[in-house]
Amino acid sequence: MGIESNVSSLWTEDVLVDPDQRIKQEQLRLLARHLHVVLPGSLVIAFLLAWGFGYQSGTLPAIVWFGTLLVLAATRLLAVRYALREAEERNRYFLLKAILLGGALVSGTVWGLGGVLFFDPANAPGFALLVIVLGGVVAGSLGPHSYYFPVYAMFSVPTMLPLIGVVLLQGGDFYPLVGVAMALFLLLNLYYSRQYEAMSVKSIRLQFSNEKLLRELKESNRRLMHYSYTDSLTGIGNRRQFDTDFESSWMEALRAGKPFSLLLLDVDFFKNYNDRYGHARGDEVLRNIAGILVDICGDEETCGMPARIGGEEFAILLDCDEEQAGRVSRLICQEIEARLAKSRVRT
Known part of the structure; x- marks a missing residue:
């Protein structure tokens, strides 16, 4: 019937969690929630790449390569879904972090092996297409993976580095120059990813600050409401x-x-x-x-x-x-x- 004398906040603040740790947890959550957006598109590109270069490297290796990526993508999605639930319900963010980092590393390694598998120094148009595809995959994953920079680094470096190494080992003037350009492209994307992460952290920190202010405002309003309807001497209604x-x-x-x-x-x-x-x-x-x-x-x-x-x-x-x-x-x-x-x- 009246205003309750025992006022409790509707919000719970994790005062025991370090602010930087909370921010990192939010980075991992954002990355996990956006992973399903990235993987289907990369699988389409992988299928086209395997289909286009299958005649060159052999149909079976191309099928095995694409099949590996397909199984890996499904496994990553299921594992991340489970780890995200564990993180949100039991605060097991170390598991989510390990799965995101491990999945990015294995996926990037498979992409990098594909670059070596499909590379043919005698096929300049094919090489150009290969560079464009791998560069596009690395650049396309920059946004979603850059919520947490180590995950992007774990994916982009093994994706580009094997092909860069093979290209730099080729003779002549053309391939080494392209290899250097690819290395610079990779470094530039890593730099942009780091900047993107910094902006994300700033945005998350601002969001947490606003939520804290909102909680404090709600609590102040509830206390004012309580005091305005309560007799200060006896603690009963006024x-x-x-x-x-x-x-x-x-x-x-x-x-x-x-x-x-x-x-x-x-x-x-x-x-x-x-x-x-x-x-x-x-x-x-x-x-x-x-x-x-x-x-x-x-x-x-x-x-x-x-x-x-x-x-x-x-x-x-x-x-x-x-x-x-x-x-x-x-x-x-x-x-x-x-x-x-x-x-x-x-x-």
Whole structure:
């Protein structure tokens, strides 16, 4: 019916996790979620490459090469899907990281072996196509793989390096020059990947900062709401809370045709008690009375939460008739008298 006195945040912040570690975890999650976008396109390119160069290197090697990539892609997707679930549910990010790095390395190695397999120094047009395809694969994977730079490096270097080595070993002026150009192309992509990762980290860090500010704002609003409806001395509802509860309870009683009662409690001679024993003792009396009201209302199904509506005035809303309300009021008086009697005995 009213604002709960126990305020808890709807958000949970991983205060035990280092901010840099959280950022790295988010990088791995982003990479894992985008992997399914990259692999199908690379498989199409691999199929066209194997089909186009199969006559040169032999049909069986081309089929084996493409089949290896196909099985590897399916395995990577399944393994990453499992590891991502483990990471998000059990915080096992080391497994996700290992699978992403290992999958990129093995996949890049298979692509690199394909470059060596399909290379023919006597076929200049075929070599040009091979360079374009491998360069396109490396460049095309830059965006998705660069959420975490080591994964991109694990894929791009073994993809290009074998063909670069073979080309540099060829005689003449043409192939070594192309090999140097390919090496520069690889280094340039690695540089761009590193820059892309830096921008991603900056974006993730900003996102986390905004989320933290949003959590703090929500928590501040909840605390303000709590304080505005809670009596600071007794911890029960204040006049504003009572007015809100009274209006809603009254309208509900009229709509449903149910009985509705209101108990008002005023502490007699409270001013005299305050003047004689001091405000600290008076505050203690009010807190004790509030505690009694909370205990009794907690045991009575018809009672709402009590509220302090004035200096020494309390109110309780009840979903019952006058007879039941009278019974509750007598319970309150009896409990207060019992507490008072115990206090006198101790004194």
